[in-house]
Amino acid sequence: MSVQLDIADLKTWLPHQGPLVIAGPCSAETEEQLFETCLKLKEVGVHALRAGIWKPRTRPGSFEGHGAKALPWVQAVKKATGLPFCIEVATPQHIELALKHEVDVLWIGARTTVNPFNVQDIADALRGVDVPVMIKNPVNPDLKLWLGAIERLHGAGIRKMAVIHRGFSTYEESKYRNPPMWQIPIELKRLLPNMPLICDPSHIAGRRDLLLRIVQKALDLNYEGMMIEVHRNPKEAWSDAEQQITPYSLRELLQRLELRHPNIEDPLDANILESLRQKIDNIDYEIVELLAKRMDIVEQIGEYKKEKGITIFQLERWNQVFHSRSEWAKQNDLNTELIAEIYKLIHVESIRIQTEVMQKPSKDEARP
Numbered sequence: 001m002s003v004q005l006d007i008a009d010l011k012t013w014l015p016h017q018g019p020l021v022i023a024g025p026c027s028a029e030t031e032e033q034l035f036e037t038c039l040k041l042k043e044v045g046v047h048a049l050r051a052g053i054w055k056p057r058t059r060p061g062s063f064e065g066h067g068a069k070a071l072p073w074v075q076a077v078k079k080a081t082g083l084p085f086c087i088e089v090a091t092p093q094h095i096e097l098a099l100k101h102e103v104d105v106l107w108i109g110a111r112t113t114v115n116p117f118n119v120q121d122i123a124d125a126l127r128g129v130d131v132p133v134m135i136k137n138p139v140n141p142d143l144k145l146w147l148g149a150i151e152r153l154h155g156a157g158i159r160k161m162a163v164i165h166r167g168f169s170t171y172e173e174s175k176y177r178n179p180p181m182w183q184i185p186i187e188l189k190r191l192l193p194n195m196p197l198i199c200d201p202s203h204i205a206g207r208r209d210l211l212l213r214i215v216q217k218a219l220d221l222n223y224e225g226m227m228i229e230v231h232r233n234p235k236e237a238w239s240d241a242e243q244q245i246t247p248y249s250l251r252e253l254l255q256r257l258e259l260r261h262p263n264i265e266d267p268l269d270a271n272i273l274e275s276l277r278q279k280i281d282n283i284d285y286e287i288v289e290l291l292a293k294r295m296d297i298v299e300q301i302g303e304y305k306k307e308k309g310i311t312i313f314q315l316e317r318w319n320q321v322f323h324s325r326s327e328w329a330k331q332n333d334l335n336t337e338l339i340a341e342i343y344k345l346i347h348v349e350s351i352r353i354q355t356e357v358m359q360k361p362s363k364d365e366a367r368p
């Protein structure tokens with residue numbers, strides 16, 4: 001079920017043409033670095049600036065941001081460029097200082113979104129304040145935590161809101177710093193269709209060479225915009241050097257993006273898509289029917305195992321099913337990972353059905 005939260009249109013608080021572009025250095029390192037980077041970004045035509053003032057770092061010892069000392073630099077850059085400025089806040093004290101220094105947009109970082117106590121403190125500090133807030137996804141892939149943070153801010157009266165997708169922590173090997181797990185923001189958009197969705201490819205990728213593909217994919221998923229880390233000289237950056245790009249590279253990236261529109265307006269397009277979608281509907285119906293047939297047989301196997309005292313999980317058979325289906329996927333040019341994931345889900349359901357069969361009280365037991 002989707003919920004129409006009362007959210008202000010993004011264009012009313014961050015006016016822009018085309019996809020929204022927010023850019024700036026990972027950290028405000030020196031006044032000069034911030035100025036040079038932001039003036040160049042103004043030339044590139046970005047819509048808003050960003051910079052890290054308080055940096056939550058995994059371990060102490062690396063640069064944690066200048067804090068309040070950098071806020072007058074932000075004020076001066078705002079004056080010089082005429083562009084709105086966005087910063088991360090993590091405590092009520094950060095909020096107070098940011099607002100005192102005319103910061104235009106606040107964002108809540110991934111390490112804050114995970115903690116409902118912190119989010120509630122922030123929401124309470126924002127009660128009655130008319131400032132836009134962007135909420136990054138929590139570090140762990142938990143949509144409910146993300147939604148919870150949105151609800152807490154909404155409950156405090158914040159209406160100018162957006163969410164930022166920066167990817168999720170994982171222990172699995174990945175080419176990404178924070179794998180995007182696109183299904184999570186897609187589900188968020190399904191639940192909250194009027195929530196503006198902004199992609200942070202820098203933190204998803206952790207490296208420059210993946211940025212373009214990530215932003216392109218985000219736009220093809222109808223994201224409203226992007227927040228990208230840009231440094232006048234990324235090699236010398238005090239934090240996240242591998243994922244920052246120069247203002248010149250940002251200009252190039254923006255020029256290479258292909259913009260597509262979400263609406264199917266031409267009746268011919270609508271007809272062609274409609275007939276292809278009809279085919280998908282028919283195939284999906286067959287898939288569901290076949291799954292139901294498979295589960296009927298699973299149930300029969302469960303009854304038989306119950307009668308004969310055989311355990312539900314059969315490792316050897318499961319291995320055989322798992323590997324043969326992957327092999328069939330390969331033969332049919334299908335993504336083997338997709339089939340592996342589908343079969344893991346099917347197997348869990350088989351186990352659930354057979355557990356129900358095993359634990360169903362027999363007629364004798366059911367008698368009072």
Ligand SMILES: C=C(O[C@@H]1C=C(C(=O)O)C=C[C@H]1O)C(=O)O
Nearest residue numbers: 301312313314317318321347350
């Ligand atoms: C259906 C069975 O029970 C379980 C479910 C399986 C399946 O869904 O393919 C395979 C092995 C068992 O772990 C079976 O033993 O064949």
